Amino acid sequence: MATQFWEKSIEINATLTNLLFKLVRRGLLLCRSKLRKASGIAPSRLIHQGWWLLKKRLLPLLCLISFVAALLLNTFAPAVAQLPPQPRQEIRGVWLSGNDFSVFRNRSKVQAAMSQLRQLNFNTVYPVVWNDGYTHYPSAIMQKMGIPFFFKGTDGQDVIADIISQARREGLLAIPWFEFGFMVPLSSELASQHPDWLTQKRDGTQTSISAAGEVAWLNPFHPEVQKFITELVMEVITQYDADGVQFDDHTSLPVDFGYDKYTISLYTQETGNPPPPNPQAQAWIKWRADKISTFMVDLYQTVKARKPNAIFSVAPNYYDFAYKLQLQDWLNWVRLGIVDELVMQVYRNDLESFIAQINRPEILETKQVIPTGIGIMAGLRNRPVALPQIQSQVEATQQRGLGIGFFYYESLWDIAPEPAAQRQSAFATLFPNSALRDISQNTPRKPSFNTISLPLYTKPSLGQRVRGYFLEMAIAGGKPRRILLDTGSAGLRVPKEFLGNAPIRSTGQNIKEVLSDGTILEGELVYTNIRFGLLPAAEPVPVQIVTSRQCTAQKPNCSAKSGVPFSGIIGVNYFEKSLLYNPLRKLPGNLSNGFIVVGNGGSNNNGSLILGLTADNQAGFKMAPWSKQPEINGVPGNRWDSRLSKVCLTLAGSAAKNSCNGTMVTDTGTINALTEFKSASTAGKLKPGILRSTNALKVAINGIFDYSVTPGTRDGFNRWNLSISPQAELPIFVNTGIAFFDKYDVLFDQVNGRQGFRTRRQEGNKDLLPQK
CATH class of the missing domain: 3.20.20.80 (Glycosidases)
Known part of the structure; x- marks a missing residue:
């Protein structure tokens, strides 16, 4: 539905436009009359002499107003649909x-x-x-x-x-x-x-x-x-x-x-x-x-x-x-x-x-x-x-x-x-x-949305995942499928049976992706048309057609071993390392400039994915910057390292006491949160594995967000894992997992390279149980 602001802006614009037209017309007529008089052509007969004298005194001002109005007349446009002008053929x-x-x-x-x-x-x-x-x-x-x-x-x-x-x-x-x-x-x-x-x-x-x-x-x-x-x-x-x-x-x-x-x-x-x-x-x-x-x-x-x-x-x-x-x-x-x-x-x-x-x-x-x-x-x-x-x-x-x-x-x-x-x-x-x-x-036109909200479902089309946010998509003209939304990775990866009969451009290039749980996805890179709910992408996007899943030697109990069908992944992170890239980049118009994930609070209700950042829907967010990365050939728009730095971590039982040298990602694709230490000394007496309730944890960026949780046993709500990896790239790395989205709306701004956080509800329920 059109917003109240949109409706009011149209009314204001129409009123201003009519007013300006009247000023232009009145001013230009008077200016023309003055010019004729100066040329020896008598003005038309006046009915009210007093009005004529008033016009003579105001004439310079009216001429100026008409000139300025003529310049400004075309600057009033609807707030929502900023589209190039098209011919309007009267029906x-x-x-x-x-x-x-x-x-x-x-x-x-x-x-x-x-x-x-x-x-x-x-x-x-x-x-x-x-x-x-x-x-x-x-x-x-x-x-x-x-x-x-x-x-x-x-x-x-x-x-x-x-x-x-x-x-x-x-x-x-x-x-x-x-x-x-x-x-x-x-x-x-x-x-x-x-x-x-x-x-x-x-x-x-x-x-x-x-x-x-x-x-x-x-x-x-x-x-x-x-x-x-x-x-x-x-x-x-x-x-x-x-x-x-x-x-x-x-x-x-x-x-x-x-x-x-x-x-x-x-x-x-x-x-x-x-x-x-x-x-x-x-x-x-x-x-x-x-x-x-x-x-x-x-x-x-x-x-x-x-x-x-x-x-x-x-x-x-x-x-x-x-x-x-x-x-x-x-x-x-x-x-x-x-x-x-x-x-x-x-x-x-x-x-x-x-x-x-x-x-x-x-x-x-x-x-x-x-x-x-x-x-x-x-x-x-x-x-x-x-x-x-x-x-x-x-x-x-x-x-x-x-x-x-x-x-x-x-x-x-x-x-x-x-x-x-x-x-x-x-x-x-x-x-x-x-x-x-x-x-x-009659040429094709782009959607006129500046922003649109799509539902994020709690269940996939395939598989029995405990928690997740699933976006309904149609790929290559196939029937709609609910695919896991993953803010921690980039690229669309689906099984072959998700494809319809629309044209597909093969590349012959076989690619491999290793997921955080140790699952290896292999399959060909192709290009085809996709649709998000009702919204088609502006042009074909790269898709990995997954034909093989297996586990790494280091993590032999990955999801591929479980035998659960692969429900697909749509990675919407802007930290693309190569093709594939975030398919949201191919949305038309303003819809490609970023997005907001609104969680469901751990309930059975749908969350939402808000596409297209506007001044209105960014209100209330506190922003943290990303660092810009070199462009990759074939990836549209800016590329960002969307791992947040200077993250403060306090973990009871470890040496991390408000240590602010951590790096963090917010990741809807991970059910349970994770802290990874490069050095065992940072972990102190803590051992790798599932943290206990005594290991109260707090993650914060000063002035941006302050997130705390008491580790427990509920997947997707409060379960938190600890890993010690000497081969890790970073001293302290935090993946807050999907439970973070029960507490915060999270904004991803691909134009300005920043991430926003907006509190969804009050703190106090430390294990993030659903609110009733």
Whole structure:
């Protein structure tokens, strides 16, 4: 959701911009008038002589203000989305619905309609191609399924091909519209053939009441349903070389649905719990909405791979309704950069209510980055809409710099309370000038997030690790997997079975990594695309495909010996020694500048990984510097030794008494903390192994953090190990382990080379038991 600061900044910027425009206009007009007078050209007749005298006195000041305002006018930009300017093509569209097919089955009527729309300065048509469980075009996919086709033209022609051809001849964009999305009549052949594709409510009900009547819902989480919809979309893009595709409020799921066997099993597998009985439970809403969003990200990428400049259009309801009641997180789609234009449906009779909708924060935000329009009701067969209502809504929309989509064609003038000629004359005044659109300008854009928070799960996709933070990722187009987040190492390392079918560039280079527990990982270095939750990396990243795991001779009881499956590691440290490097470097825009790990306090709740450092989310952190390292060829950005120096250690029973010559790492990849002494004399009487409760321990950096723990027996909470290694590189080395993140939020700043610490809760519970 947009922050309050973001919303307020837009309001302030808009106000300042309008004010400056008025000053510029007033000042320039007066300056021009003064210049004309100096040239012997009399100023225009004045109504109020006193106002003229006032203007004469203030004229030098107004001229100066207008000049300065003209210089400053472009400096006010939204606080969140600092994006390069892109052309804003005004949407002037109309939906061609199933009701219109009595008109569009006739070729001559299609030609006349497209010609007339062009003359009235429309620029886009949205012909329906998916409705009631049937395609409105001859589909090889539906034919293979044995589902009949009913929508031939009067001469047997392909109606959609005719509309697209005639629209292009007139210079209009034709964007096929998948009206029904996941909605389908229960009585349709599709529903009858694939009952396992349908989802249901908790009470077993399979239908809901919609504007289209009683309908069932295809399960948007089912891979076969996703494959079917994707194939239809790609068939249209390929068969007609369409200018784009549009999805409306039915590419969603009513919030009461999702209690079918497949979805219950999937949710239980991923979360460890069955879906809650309350369909509006927040976590249950988010899980389902994110699954639909993941599908839309994949669908967008599939469309763009076939036709990069195709318009990926969305026509939803207003955001609160769409997200909470339809699981359609379209604002997140916009921010992810997968929506090329948006037309929000606002079918209201009352002008005040209409204006309230088009002033919503999500519209203010969206129109900053993509062409944005408002869906206006032109009328229905049983509910015609009078011209004054249409005209007032169009005027309000245009005043806010928004485009327009009318629902639907026949109600523009054929089904209306006024005569057709009067309606057409009125529509001619709505768009007095031509504004044709050009899809060649529709270039891919980056996500508009400055920062985003991703959940860190407590359980991996594979294995039985006691504690850890696991980030959900998709690699090479594979299904999402929960992979261990490791702040103590660099690089992405996964088993081969985590890969999907997306392209992979092999290097033929076999690499070896030795983990702190003595596990040796071996496998090939490759490059491929990855996605963090819903967020794709900007370009392919290096990945080690692990095909062999074994233990070192020094640590024969490593994790490889246990037989537990390897759940993968994503190392996000900036102390890269070679390739692999931290894959977070390849995030788009501001998201690559650093991150914050927020732990879960030792509870079963998720932690979070905050990507993208901003002034707001860095508040409250105390910073410690890293030392800069030489760059490595092929590793983007700065390279840092992220081991903190001048760390003070006090360990009861040892010679370390507030000794401040230690080095430390904060490491989510290590369950239990570790202190390593180079000299046995530093350890004093302590022996290597697990420390006891009598060995109270304190680690601190003066003025930055002060962490203490009483060693115990709980893995990941208070167990602490001691090692004496004469071959060690450093006199005193401390790895605080994952329990440290129960006490502190930890920030990693790869731009400025520093690490931040912010206390999460009060000290006093020395063994860091979960708080209730």
